[in-house]
Amino acid sequence: MRRFLAFLLLLVPTSAFAQAPVYLKAEAVDAVARAEIDKQRLVGVAVVVLDKGEIAWAKGYGFADREAVVAVDPATTQFRWASIAKPVTAVAALQLVEKGRLDLDADVRSYVPEFPDKGVKITPRQLLCHQGGIVHYANGEVLRIAKEYDVEHPFADVVTALDMFKMSPLIARPGERFSYSTHGYILLSAVVERAGKERYADQVRERIAGPLGMTSFRPDYQWEEIPNRAVGYMRHEGMVDRRPDELVHDVSWKLGGGGFTSTATDLARFGVGLLQRKLVSEETERLMWTVNKPVDPQGAKPYGYGFFVIERPDGTKLVGHDGSQEKARTGLVLDLANRRGIAVMTNSEWADAMSLAMHLLDAIK
Numbered sequence: 001m002r003r004f005l006a007f008l009l010l011l012v013p014t015s016a017f018a019q020a021p022v023y024l025k026a027e028a029v030d031a032v033a034r035a036e037i038d039k040q041r042l043v044g045v046a047v048v049v050l051d052k053g054e055i056a057w058a059k060g061y062g063f064a065d066r067e068a069v070v071a072v073d074p075a076t077t078q079f080r081w082a083s084i085a086k087p088v089t090a091v092a093a094l095q096l097v098e099k100g101r102l103d104l105d106a107d108v109r110s111y112v113p114e115f116p117d118k119g120v121k122i123t124p125r126q127l128l129c130h131q132g133g134i135v136h137y138a139n140g141e142v143l144r145i146a147k148e149y150d151v152e153h154p155f156a157d158v159v160t161a162l163d164m165f166k167m168s169p170l171i172a173r174p175g176e177r178f179s180y181s182t183h184g185y186i187l188l189s190a191v192v193e194r195a196g197k198e199r200y201a202d203q204v205r206e207r208i209a210g211p212l213g214m215t216s217f218r219p220d221y222q223w224e225e226i227p228n229r230a231v232g233y234m235r236h237e238g239m240v241d242r243r244p245d246e247l248v249h250d251v252s253w254k255l256g257g258g259g260f261t262s263t264a265t266d267l268a269r270f271g272v273g274l275l276q277r278k279l280v281s282e283e284t285e286r287l288m289w290t291v292n293k294p295v296d297p298q299g300a301k302p303y304g305y306g307f308f309v310i311e312r313p314d315g316t317k318l319v320g321h322d323g324s325q326e327k328a329r330t331g332l333v334l335d336l337a338n339r340r341g342i343a344v345m346t347n348s349e350w351a352d353a354m355s356l357a358m359h360l361l362d363a364i365k
Contacts, residue, residue, distance in 0.1 A: 023049065023051070023056045023057035025049075025051070025056075025057075025363065025364045026057050028363045028364070029047070029049055029057060029360055029363050029364060030059065031363075032359050032360055032362075032363040033045070033047050033059070033061065033356070033360060034061070036355070036356045036359055036360075037061055037062070037356075040348070040350070040351055040352065040356070041240070041348075042061075042062065042346050042348040042351050043062050043063055043066055043233045043240060043346075043347055043348045044060070044061065044062040044063045044064050044066070044072040044077070044230060044233075044346060044347045044348070045060070045061045045062060045072060045344065045345070045346045045348075045351075045356075046058070046059075046060050046061075046072050046073070046074035046077060046079065046263070046264035046343075046344070046345045046346070047059055047060075047061070047074065047264070047342070047343070047344055047356075047360060048074055048264050048265055048267070048268035048342070048343040048344075049340075049341075049342060049360070049364060050268060050271050050272060050275060050334070050339075050340055050341035050342070050343070051339075051340050051364060052339055052340075053272065053275040053276050053339040054272060055265065055268050055269070055272060058074040058075065058264065058265055058268070059074065060072030060073045060074050060077065060264075063231075064077045064228070064230040064231065064347065065230070065231045066231070066233070066242070067231075067242060072230070072347075073228075073263075074263060074264040074265050074345075075263055075264075075265045076216075076228050076263060077228055077230050077263060077264070077345075078216060078226055078227070078228045078229045078230060078261050078262065078263060079230050079261065079262070079263070079264065079267075079327075079328050079330065079345035079346075079347065080220055080251070080258075080260075080261050080323070080325050080326075080327055080328035080330070081220075081258070081260040081261060081262065081267065081323055081328075081330055082258045082322075082323025082324055082325035082328050082329070082330050083182065083257065083258045083321060083322065083323040083324065083325075083330075084260075084267065084321045084322070084323045084330050084331075084332055085185070085255065085256060085257060085258045085259055085260045085323075086182075086185050086256075086257060086258070086306050086321060087270075087306040087307055087321050087332075088204055088208060088256075088260065088270070088306075089185050089188055089189050089192065089200075089204075089256040089257070089306065090128055090188075090288065090305045090306020090307070091208060091279050091280060091288075091306065092189075092192050092196075092200070092203055092204055092207065092208065093124060093128065093188060093191065093192050093195075093305075094280050094284050094287070094288060094305065095207055095279070095280060096192060096195050096196050097284070098280065098281060098284060101195050101196060102124060102191070102192070102195040102196075103124075104123060104124050104125040104128070105123050105124075105125055106123060106124065107121045107122065107123065108122050108123065108124060108127065108132075108187060108191055109122075111190070111191045111194040111195055112159060112162070112187070112190045112191055112194055114159055114162060114166070114190075115162055115166050115187060115190070116166055116167065118133075118169075118170050120133075120170070120173060120174055121174065122134075122174045122187075123174070124188060124191050125305075126174045126175055127184045127185065127187060127188040127191070128188065128292075128305040128306060129178070129292035129303055129304065129305055130178050130179055130180045130181055130184060130301075130303055131174060131175050131176070131177065131178055131179070131292065131294050132174050132181065132184045132187070133170035133171055133172040133173055133174045133176065133179065134165075134168075134170065134171075134179075134181040134183045134184035134187060135165060135168045135169070135170070135171050135181065135183055136179065136180055136181045136182060136183065137182070139171055139179065140168065140169065140171040141168055141169060142165055142168050142183075143165070143167040143168045143169075144163065144164050144165065144167075145163040145164075145166070145167060147163070152223075153221070153223060153252060155250075155252050155253035156219070156221065156252050156255075158186065158189045158190045158193050158199075158200045158201075158255060158256060159190045159193065159194075161186055161190075161252075161253040161254065161255070162186065162187060162190060164183075164186075164253050164254075165183045165186070166187075168183075175294060175295055176294060176295050176296055177294045177295070177296040177298070177299065177300065178294050178299065178300035178301055178303065180301070180303075181257075182254055182257035182258055183254075183257065184257075185254075185256050185257035185258075186253070186254050186255075186256055186257045188256060189255060189256025189257070190256075192256070200255065200256060201219050201255065205217075207279075208270070208273070208279060209266075211273070211278065211279075212269045212270060212272065212273040212278065212279075213269055214262060214266040214269050214270060215266070216261075216262045216263045216265075216266045217260060217261075217262040217266045217270075218260065218261060218262070219252065219255055219259055219260060219261075220251050220252070220259050220260055220261040221252050222248070222250045222251075222252065226261060228263075229261070230327065230328070230345075230347040231243070231327070231347060232248065232326055232327025232328065232347050232349060233347055233348050233349065234349045234350075235348075235349070235350045240348075243326060243327060243349070247326070248326050248327060249326060251325065258323065258325060264343055264344070264345045265343075267330070267332060267343040267345060268332075268341070268343040270332070271332055271334055271341045271343055274319075274334060275334060275336070275339050275341060287304070287305060288304050288305045288306065288307060289304045289305075289307060289309055289317070289319050289336070290304050290309070291303065291304055291309050292304060292305070304319070306321070307319045307320060307321055308320060308321060308322075316335060316337065316338075317335075317336050317337065318333055318334065318335055318336070318361075319333075319334050319336060320332045320333035320334055320341075320354075320357070322353055322354040322357075323353075324349075326349065327347055327349065328345065328346065328347060328349070329345075329346050329348065329349060329350075329351040329352070329353040330344065330345045330346070330353050331343070331344040331353035331354040331356065331357035332344075332357070333354065333357045333358060333361055335361060338365075340361065340364055341361070342357040342358075342360045342361045342364075343357075344356050344357045344360070
């Protein structure tokens with residue numbers, strides 16, 4: 001019965017855009033989405049297509065909650081953004097640079113003296129391109145401060161959240177090599193808070209989410225009631241199981257590196273804001289989407305300021321980011337010259353969301 005219901009849900013559009021003008025490439029996109037979802041055996045997926053700089057088409061596939069037979073709807077189902085939070089933090093930081101309130105080459109400790117002196121200067125510029133030498137999850141020793149706090153949810157404060165890693169030794173000299181770090185972006189969010197003289201989450205809401213109409217976008221606080229959250233699914237020994245609530249970690253402490261949630265259409269609205277240059281200037285765009293090469297190029301990824309940058313053989317430049325977290329895999333990819341893009345969010349933890357996004361982007365050429 002469950003398989004039959006899943007089949008029916010794949011056939012029925014659940015998008016709030018179902019009554020919009022017909023998108024001429026919808027059939028091709030739908031065919032690619034179905035094939036890839038079937039290949040990866042995903043439980044629930046939301047797909048949103050950007051074309052000509054606008055949201056052109058959206059559809060949900062499968063289940064937000066398989067057991068309760070709740071369909072995915074790209075306009076209402078709430079997914080974790082995971083690491084696509086990093087481009088948000090990058091934009092917030094660069095907006096402050098444009099206002100003259102943040103110096104990319106200053107010592108981060110001039111903004112956040114709570115971060116310990118590591119004997120070398122670490123700059124916001126280095127944090128933006130993952131060259132700050134800050135530890136990630138498993139590439140070095142992570143030292144957490146063990147203490148009691150006098151507030152119920154201390155890590156909702158991005159400066160206090162530094163306690164989760166700030167005593168950890170650096171894994172490289174700043175600027176020496178690329179080393180992807182969520183912790184580095186948590187530090188960057190604290191810099192944004194201090195430079196902007198307002199809570200980091202409030203700055204993001206006021207300068208990014210609000211102007212773009214991202215009404216569902218919010219911090220993923222486990223202690224808050226967030227309607228329409230997608231249930232997470234994990235795969236083990238060939239079986240797909242619902243992730244128990246007790247195995248879902250609180251991500252409030254890493255807000256700027258991977259702690260937001262929204263619908264897929266709001267993720268797509270962030271993409272629209274970038275394609276339509278609503279967030280930063282053209283000059284800042286060039287900085288944001290230019291690969292920053294470290295002193296030692298070995299193992300370096302093509303990363304700008306908060307975005308991966310892909311130069312295709314035909315000269316097309318793609319920018320975007322993916323995310324991986326309990327309950328979610330996400331992908332956002334933008335074709336800048338052609339003002340196209342794809343936003344993908346799924347609750348299947350084994351999914352290759354960026355591969356799906358790239359296949360879909362090829363379908364709208």
